[in-house]
Amino acid sequence: MSIAVAVVGAAGRMGSTVCQAVQDADGLELVARLDIGDTVSADTLNGADVAVDFTHPSTTEDNVHALIDAGVDVVVGTTGWTDESYERVREHLARPEAAGRSVIIAPNFALSAVLTMSFAAKAARYFESAEVIELHHPNKVDAPSGTAIATARGIAAARAEAGLGPVPDATETDPDGARGAVVDGVHVHAVRLRGLTAHEEVVLGNPGEQLTIRTDSFDRASFMPGVVLAVREVGGREGLTIGLDRLLDL
Numbered sequence: 001m002s003i004a005v006a007v008v009g010a011a012g013r014m015g016s017t018v019c020q021a022v023q024d025a026d027g028l029e030l031v032a033r034l035d036i037g038d039t040v041s042a043d044t045l046n047g048a049d050v051a052v053d054f055t056h057p058s059t060t061e062d063n064v065h066a067l068i069d070a071g072v073d074v075v076v077g078t079t080g081w082t083d084e085s086y087e088r089v090r091e092h093l094a095r096p097e098a099a100g101r102s103v104i105i106a107p108n109f110a111l112s113a114v115l116t117m118s119f120a121a122k123a124a125r126y127f128e129s130a131e132v133i134e135l136h137h138p139n140k141v142d143a144p145s146g147t148a149i150a151t152a153r154g155i156a157a158a159r160a161e162a163g164l165g166p167v168p169d170a171t172e173t174d175p176d177g178a179r180g181a182v183v184d185g186v187h188v189h190a191v192r193l194r195g196l197t198a199h200e201e202v203v204l205g206n207p208g209e210q211l212t213i214r215t216d217s218f219d220r221a222s223f224m225p226g227v228v229l230a231v232r233e234v235g236g237r238e239g240l241t242i243g244l245d246r247l248l249d250l
């Protein structure tokens, strides 16, 4: 039996690529394309089992709640999620009327990016310094990227677990934010450049040595195997799953 899939944000860069990937995938059937102005309802979802959301950070949480209420499982690639918004989804999924529903939210579906996050967290305890540089196309609406935030959090958690203190940094004056955003103590720098798609570099430093871990998504095709995997697996995972790494046994 095939899995019926609705795509929310279907007219966007990711949404349109996902529609094509669903149409090309064995055992998946594209049954609905929704975009801005469309209401989420059983009617518009047209019998979908799973909805995939690639929309906008300002709307993705509302979409997820509406999709759960409409009785579908949800795969989310949209960024902008916080601990609080994750918690609200967990609470929603715990209600009796949402029994059996599941949601997967992943800041990045590309294998190279998921491995970069995993390798960075593994390496973090061995280095005094760690910073993240994300580089994206100039149409991206949010900074830092969801992937960079997740990477920085993973590094920070690994440093804390290893008992490492703050990264060394003697900077005293930075009126224009040249040292970037600081996510859980890890500096994150965002580049927006015409010609780029989605890239990230994690730099880790010790006296006399540097480790660089880099991921490059040159094409949105890079995200599709991960999205298709999540669509296939979401139904078997009750509750909220955060990150594609959880599906890859990393």
Ligand SMILES: NC(=O)C1=CN([C@@H]2O[C@H](COP(=O)(O)OP(=O)(O)OC[C@H]3O[C@@H](n4cnc5c(N)ncnc54)[C@H](O)[C@@H]3O)[C@@H](O)[C@H]2O)C=CC1
Pocket: 008, 009, 010, 011, 012, 013, 014, 015, 034, 035, 036, 037, 038, 054, 055, 056, 057, 059, 076, 077, 078, 079, 080, 106, 107, 108, 109, 110, 146, 223
């Ligand atoms: N998790 C991952 O692997 C990836 C995540 N992303 C994230 O996906 C999101 C979308 O990125 P793009 O496709 O590049 O953006 P985009 O701007 O090309 O597409 C977004 C689409 O969502 C639609 N939209 C906006 N509000 C809506 C609503 N309330 N209901 C339905 N549709 C709505 C827009 O009209 C547009 O067609 C961003 O948050 C981006 O960071 C992007 C690439 C990979």
Ligand SMILES: O=C(O)C1=N[C@H](C(=O)O)C[C@H](O)C1
Pocket: 079, 107, 108, 136, 140, 141, 144, 145, 146, 147, 148, 197, 198, 199
């Ligand atoms: O907007 C994008 O393009 C991307 N967004 C995601 C993010 O913010 O991490 C994933 C990837 O970097 C592409």
